[in-house]
Amino acid sequence: MDFSFSKEQELLRKTVREFVEAEVAPMAAKWDEEDHCPVEVFRKMGELGFAGVFVPAEYGGAGLGYTERAIILEEVARHSAGLAMFLMTHQLCVAAILEFGNEDQKKKYLPGLASGKKIGALSVTEPTGGSDLANHQTTGELADGWWVLNGRKCFASNSSNADVTVVTAKTGTDEKGRNVLTAFIVESGNPGLSPGRKESKFGLRVSVMGDLVLNNCKVPPESILGGQGKGQRVALGTISEVGRAGMSAISLGIIRACLEDMVKFAKERNLYGKPISTLQAVQFSIAETRVDYEAARLLTYKALALKDAKQRCDLDFTIAKYFSTEAAVRAAKRNMDNMGGYGVLNDYPAGRYLRDALATLPSAGTSNIMKVIVAANTLG
Amino acid sequence: MSGLKIAVCIKPVPSPDQYHRVGIDPRTKTLVREGIPTVINPLDKNALEAALQIREKCGGTVAAISMAPPAAEENLREALAMGADEAYLLSDRAFAGSDTLATSMVLAAAVKKLGPVDLVLTGNESADGGTAQVSAQLGEWLGYPHLMHACGLEVMEDGFIRVDTAREDCRVAYRVKLPAVVSVVRTINKPRFTSLMGVIAAGKKPLSVWTSGDLPVDENFLGLEGSPTKAGDIYQPDLSRRCELLEGSAGEIAGAVLQKLRAAGLQL
Amino acid sequence: MDGKNGLWVIVERSANGFRKVALELLSRGRDLAGRLGEVSGSRPGVWAVVTGPGSAPGTEELYRYGADEVLMVCHPLLEEHRTDLHAAVLADLIRERSPGIVLFGATAWGSEVAPTVAARVKTGLAAHCADLRIDGRGLLVQCVPAFGGKVLGEILCPDRRPQMASVRPGVFQAVPGDAPAGEPLVVRPELDDDDRIKVLEVQRREITGKPLEEAEVVIAGGWGVGSRENWQLLEELAGLLGAAVGCTRPALDEGWTEGEHTMIGTSGKTVRPKVYLGFGISGATHHVVGMKDSGLVISVNTNPNAEIFQFSDFKVVADARAVAEALIAELKAGKTS
Numbered sequence A: 001m002d003f004s005f006s007k008e009q010e011l012l013r014k015t016v017r018e019f020v021e022a023e024v025a026p027m028a029a030k031w032d033e034e035d036h037c038p039v040e041v042f043r044k045m046g047e048l049g050f051a052g053v054f055v056p057a058e059y060g061g062a063g064l065g066y067t068e069r070a071i072i073l074e075e076v077a078r079h080s081a082g083l084a085m086f087l088m089t090h091q092l093c094v095a096a097i098l099e100f101g102n103e104d105q106k107k108k109y110l111p112g113l114a115s116g117k118k119i120g121a122l123s124v125t126e127p128t129g130g131s132d133l134a135n136h137q138t139t140g141e142l143a144d145g146w147w148v149l150n151g152r153k154c155f156a157s158n159s160s161n162a163d164v165t166v167v168t169a170k171t172g173t174d175e176k177g178r179n180v181l182t183a184f185i186v187e188s189g190n191p192g193l194s195p196g197r198k199e200s201k202f203g204l205r206v207s208v209m210g211d212l213v214l215n216n217c218k219v220p221p222e223s224i225l226g227g228q229g230k231g232q233r234v235a236l237g238t239i240s241e242v243g244r245a246g247m248s249a250i251s252l253g254i255i256r257a258c259l260e261d262m263v264k265f266a267k268e269r270n271l272y273g274k275p276i277s278t279l280q281a282v283q284f285s286i287a288e289t290r291v292d293y294e295a296a297r298l299l300t301y302k303a304l305a306l307k308d309a310k311q312r313c314d315l316d317f318t319i320a321k322y323f324s325t326e327a328a329v330r331a332a333k334r335n336m337d338n339m340g341g342y343g344v345l346n347d348y349p350a351g352r353y354l355r356d357a358l359a360t361l362p363s364a365g366t367s368n369i370m371k372v373i374v375a376a377n378t379l380g
Numbered sequence B: 001m002s003g004l005k006i007a008v009c010i011k012p013v014p015s016p017d018q019y020h021r022v023g024i025d026p027r028t029k030t031l032v033r034e035g036i037p038t039v040i041n042p043l044d045k046n047a048l049e050a051a052l053q054i055r056e057k058c059g060g061t062v063a064a065i066s067m068a069p070p071a072a073e074e075n076l077r078e079a080l081a082m083g084a085d086e087a088y089l090l091s092d093r094a095f096a097g098s099d100t101l102a103t104s105m106v107l108a109a110a111v112k113k114l115g116p117v118d119l120v121l122t123g124n125e126s127a128d129g130g131t132a133q134v135s136a137q138l139g140e141w142l143g144y145p146h147l148m149h150a151c152g153l154e155v156m157e158d159g160f161i162r163v164d165t166a167r168e169d170c171r172v173a174y175r176v177k178l179p180a181v182v183s184v185v186r187t188i189n190k191p192r193f194t195s196l197m198g199v200i201a202a203g204k205k206p207l208s209v210w211t212s213g214d215l216p217v218d219e220n221f222l223g224l225e226g227s228p229t230k231a232g233d234i235y236q237p238d239l240s241r242r243c244e245l246l247e248g249s250a251g252e253i254a255g256a257v258l259q260k261l262r263a264a265g266l267q268l
Numbered sequence C: 001m002d003g004k005n006g007l008w009v010i011v012e013r014s015a016n017g018f019r020k021v022a023l024e025l026l027s028r029g030r031d032l033a034g035r036l037g038e039v040s041g042s043r044p045g046v047w048a049v050v051t052g053p054g055s056a057p058g059t060e061e062l063y064r065y066g067a068d069e070v071l072m073v074c075h076p077l078l079e080e081h082r083t084d085l086h087a088a089v090l091a092d093l094i095r096e097r098s099p100g101i102v103l104f105g106a107t108a109w110g111s112e113v114a115p116t117v118a119a120r121v122k123t124g125l126a127a128h129c130a131d132l133r134i135d136g137r138g139l140l141v142q143c144v145p146a147f148g149g150k151v152l153g154e155i156l157c158p159d160r161r162p163q164m165a166s167v168r169p170g171v172f173q174a175v176p177g178d179a180p181a182g183e184p185l186v187v188r189p190e191l192d193d194d195d196r197i198k199v200l201e202v203q204r205r206e207i208t209g210k211p212l213e214e215a216e217v218v219i220a221g222g223w224g225v226g227s228r229e230n231w232q233l234l235e236e237l238a239g240l241l242g243a244a245v246g247c248t249r250p251a252l253d254e255g256w257t258e259g260e261h262t263m264i265g266t267s268g269k270t271v272r273p274k275v276y277l278g279f280g281i282s283g284a285t286h287h288v289v290g291m292k293d294s295g296l297v298i299s300v301n302t303n304p305n306a307e308i309f310q311f312s313d314f315k316v317v318a319d320a321r322a323v324a325e326a327l328i329a330e331l332k333a334g335k336t337s
């Protein structure tokens, strides 16, 4: 067992941090307040290789792995979890095409997505419930050699700014009467595809999320991703590994932000003539946050090491995601407590951390769903 | 002009945004800089950026040179990741305690060893020592013409560069014959961010370590012994003031501030 | 009189005379020479050394501020911006006349000439000294800032001569004395030029507004001022108070102020006004070293724990814009009533 990052990974973290401190940190509060999605910053991240970090060089990516992706997401989320969410959900589309696409699809879509010239999205959830994944109302029917998609998606990240969206639709039922889903790659500009309402979120703002409407949306058969009837595999495979990895990494960034701010505030804030860092209650809450950070980090990067070694890791990501997102909420709450009245002022990012942390909970599966999976696996 | 060979001097310094954490151990009277990460001196990134831009225009190679302890390998890798082609770490116990004259002597020895270099770029000053002396002294050791405060740099007809320099109340443009040493200021450019592709490429680029024995050094000016200046005591100035709070509505505060100004002797 | 063991101040010329920092150094040099006299029994002469294309008028000033002797080094090639040639003649003169101490103003010009000279005569040079004094052995103790001014270190040059130091403008005070003016000594060194360095053009920049270092009141703004619009309020307030406006580096980077010459701190100006009024400034060491000697310091910041408050006599925990507006209103009301 080797728990250390390679020198290359350390250097990568350092260079990403430099970018984030210069281009993201100063703007993060403003973007959050205005719920502004800075596409130009996304493009820059694309040029630097962030958007396609795990895409092989032959498809225009940086040729690194999911561990490096998580390092990037953690660093971005340290200052703007919302921007990290934008990047992370873009990468769900990238990962789906990379892992389930055929050669033509990879050649066609990955270079643009990996370089950040194109924005991607993965849209699965429907109003009937995200946890009840297979219960799809969106349909895909073959007519005159084209697939015609109809339905309404919700909670779709990058709904209005994506150039390439992977959507799932019900294309039939199996012998037991269960829905059979198929994933399609749909490009913006398709007259049958339009973004619906943009949701106003209280956390993870910055990242766009909203409805996506498919209205007689015609796509050619070549746009089927991962094979007809394999939509559930594409969706679940991508969300349960790449999505949960992403939410874990974003949570790590939030926890670290809380920890760093707690330490700073505790040392600067004087009460009774002494910094509050001398108070044991404050020390304990900092210790708890540190432990949460280290534990979340171990769980997350362990799962990532498995993923990059192409070993089974779905359960590991489920555990990491559950723990890390919940730990982020705890950390953000402690940071608030630590700051007393100042914590509730919008002059400080404490409130943003808490809102972002809470918003990580449902993304890529709620805590309860995570527990259902872990319990099922444990009980056998 | 095609194919300039450029050397960029890179000094690893404690991260300048954390100098509030620098202190002095009251017992040992030595500097405490624990936990402050070491980064490339910010202006040296501008120097490297200037070199990379020239290379992109005219071709050639860019070598990063650093005289520093072995750990500086990390910073040189960073320079390689940003785009330098090769890196040289000048590291030897004999270099310890060098002042600017001794430092620039070693850097000059390395430039000489690199072979015919057309242009040496440095930052105007370091963030830690900040003497702004090394570049001119390097130029003197090399016998090259040298200029400081460069805010613009352009390769001219064969063998010359145009250097725009920023002074207090004017901008002066020079034509300088190569080889030359030029130190740059912040306004010359905005250093690029390092890409992941750069990070990957850096691992494969050559990084050599040279010790004193590898270099044509002048023994009379080597290290602590050869440095004309000697460091004495260090101390931390106490700048704190008593800091009373002025409270109230904006109008009340304004009134209180103006009253303090009058008390300080201003006629308002 | 050949200046041997003397204390030299290298005087930089300006459009209308000499840079003020030279006068500051001469005044300090006069004190240092006196102290050296006490320690060693023989007081060195204080020399003002002026280089340039021809002799400069107004040398009385140099005597008045502390020079015992004025050495005028003239050559037609010694045009202001040929720092290389100024350095060359100074190095030759130093070798020839062996001064004990040589002081430079750390202007753009001085900070280029000084290290060049030091490297030529192979002696030590201490940069940007915050203080200079003479120790019990008669050595020049040069107190230099490091880490943006967070730490001060003493530098000595025990073995080699001369002992050389540069000092930023504004660190010492120019104090006129009543010494009579003398007759400057003029030397005309030999000097060659080649094609290695040539001045192509000089673009003068008109500097508007009150010079920071001369203002009684300095209004300084930082990143927390927030916008160019808000910055206008600081300018308006400065107009009402007869103040000069200074800035931190981030404010400069935002383009709210007109140029580098308005920046206060390690890489900018050192100011010591009667009153310093700071808005939206965090109090990084880099900035604080440039304003620490101000008389009264009042700072406005929304962060109750801002570092700058530690260096302030009074703090206002409030929005910069609101306070600036209130001050303007109050001053205008005062003017009309």
Ligand SMILES: Cc1cc2nc3c(=O)[nH]c(=O)nc-3n(C[C@H](O)[C@H](O)[C@@H](O)COP(=O)(O)OP(=O)(O)OC[C@H]3O[C@@H](n4cnc5c(N)ncnc54)[C@H](O)[C@@H]3O)c2cc1C
Pocket: B008, B009, B010, B011, B012, B041, B043, B044, B047, B065, B066, B067, B068, B097, B098, B099, B100, B101, B103, B104, B107, B121, B122, B123, B124, B125, B126, B127, B128, B129, B130, B131, B132, B133, B134, B135, B229, C124, C125, C126, C127, C144, C145, C146, C152, C153, C155
């Ligand atoms: C508190 C303190 C005060 C000091 N004061 C003096 C002093 O007054 N006089 C003196 O002679 N020495 C002094 N020194 C020693 C001095 O800091 C270093 O020894 C030195 O040689 C580097 O100088 P600098 O950091 O000032 O570089 P600067 O001259 O400010 O640096 C200019 C550029 O030179 C290049 N450069 C500088 N050092 C290196 C390097 N090691 N490797 C590669 N490139 C480099 C970089 O491009 C840099 O941007 C002092 C040291 C301390 C700690």
Ligand SMILES: Cc1cc2nc3c(=O)[nH]c(=O)nc-3n(C[C@H](O)[C@H](O)[C@H](O)COP(=O)(O)OP(=O)(O)OC[C@H]3O[C@@H](n4cnc5c(N)ncnc54)[C@H](O)[C@@H]3O)c2cc1C
Pocket: B016, B017, B042, B126, B127, C221, C222, C223, C224, C225, C226, C247, C248, C249, C250, C251, C263, C264, C265, C266, C267, C268, C269, C279, C280, C281, C282, C283, C284, C285, C286, C287, C290, C300, C301, C302, C303, C306, C318, C319, C320, C321
């Ligand atoms: C080598 C080097 C040299 C440097 N030299 C200099 C130098 O010479 N001079 C210099 O100034 N800097 C210099 N710097 C930069 C320096 O380190 C600091 O980054 C800088 O001084 C910080 O400027 P600031 O206080 O304006 O900005 P910040 O540190 O961003 O602080 C902004 C402040 O504004 C407050 N604020 C925010 N909103 C409001 C509001 N609405 N109302 C009131 N307050 C508000 C915030 O609480 C904060 O305290 C240098 C840095 C380096 C690396």
